[in-house]
Amino acid sequence: MAVTLKTAFVANLALAATLCAPAFALEQPISIRTGRDGEFVTVSASVLMHVDLRVAWAVLSDYDHLSKFIPDMQSSRVVSREGNKLRVEQKGDVGFLFYREPVNVLLEVDEEPPRLIVARSISGNVRGLETRYELHPSASGVRLDYTGRFVPSFSIPPLIGMPIVSRMIERRFRAMVDEIQHRDAIARSADRQQ
Secondary structure: OHHHHHHHHHHHHHHHHHHHHHHHOEOOOOEEEEEEEOOEEEEEEEEEEOOOHHHHHHHHOOHHHHHHOOOOEEEEEEEEEEOOEEEEEEEEEEEEOOEEEEEEEEEEEEEEOOOEEEEEEEEEOOEEEEEEEEEEEEOOEEEEEEEEEEEOOOOOOOOOHHHHHHHHHHHHHHHHHHHHHHHHHHHHHHHHHO
16 A cells, blocks of 8 residues: 555656646757837747647647736637638726736737747737747657737837836746647657556
8 A cells, every 4th residue: 555655656746747747848948039120029939849740839829818928918809710710809908006907909810830920910900910839849849939010009118128028028928938838748648657
């Protein structure tokens, strides 16, 4: 009985370590750059993860559940789909300190599974929104590249504004990466138990 309990304890400890593994699964730190191009805020982000491409794609294209793990996103839902072309409605807010601004956007999304998602706003209160997620598999893992640009619906204060925008974007990108790693750890654990 003692051997069985010890074995069960070790197995549970191993499972807990596996589920916590995402924090160690990054092959490189997340790289995020924000800037200004006229009235546009521009963003680029990249990270190399040791995850399965299919899992990464499943998370990126899980539009109906993005609000469960993306900070400040209140809802996200597919309103129409025709093959690899979708319309996705998203609501949430952005802001800094005590200032919050509601965001409501309808996106036109083009998918090229399992590697590319391109989206642009077609209505809502975020002008000129264009985003692109690309997955690049390699022997060392999967690199996720994100580029985007938008015209903010709120004024960005000089000096502190861009660092705040950068932090907001980093939180959201990191949440996406964390969810990819979390689901990958669960999938790997399930594979080992079969």
